[in-house]
Amino acid sequence: MLYFIHGYQSSPDGEKATLLKKTVHAIPITYRESPPEDLIISECLSRISRAIAQDQQVILIGSSLGGFLAASTALSHSTVKQLILLNPAIIPPEIDLATIKGMPLRILKEMKDPRLFTEKIPATITILRGTLDDVVPDEWIIPFAQAQNATIKLYTDDHRFSKNLQRLPEIIAESIQ
Secondary structure, three states, X not given: OEEEEOOOOOOOOOHHHXXXXXXXXXXXXXXXXXXXXXXXXXXXXXXXXXXXXXXXOEEEEEEOHHHHHHHHHHHHOOOEEEEEEEOXXXXXXXXXXXXXXXXXXXXXXXXXXXXXXXXXXXXXXXXXXXXXXXXXXXXHHHHHHHHHXXXXXXXXXXXXXXXXXXXXXXXXXXXXX
């Protein structure tokens, strides 16, 4: 089954989630009921775990924060067979969190998981990377991709994949194994 995990400022009813639900039949996961700034990562991960619990062949599509949540979920769920991550917000251990703007420090601390750089995720990982992304820097993407032996596909696009949004279902379909 194919699932979509949205980003920090988005929702399971957002444009990307709606498009992927309609075209590739991805199930958007509601991982929070609160405003984004009030989310608690461990609660988000629990909700995602419950959403995929009955499925033995899980493919997670995660965008930005959703990419982090998807990767974290895959670390502890062997039923996750593939990750397709869109500009995943996976913070390397050496990054100074005080330099990151746009998210509360409390959430950033909860997102810092060195295991994502030291433990192999037992899933195939494809990263769709917008080269014009001004939210998630290359300094986050490359070390994660190297640690996980992930494939990176580059697109001339921004963090939200605005230019390729309508092509995203096709791009994702081509990435599914």
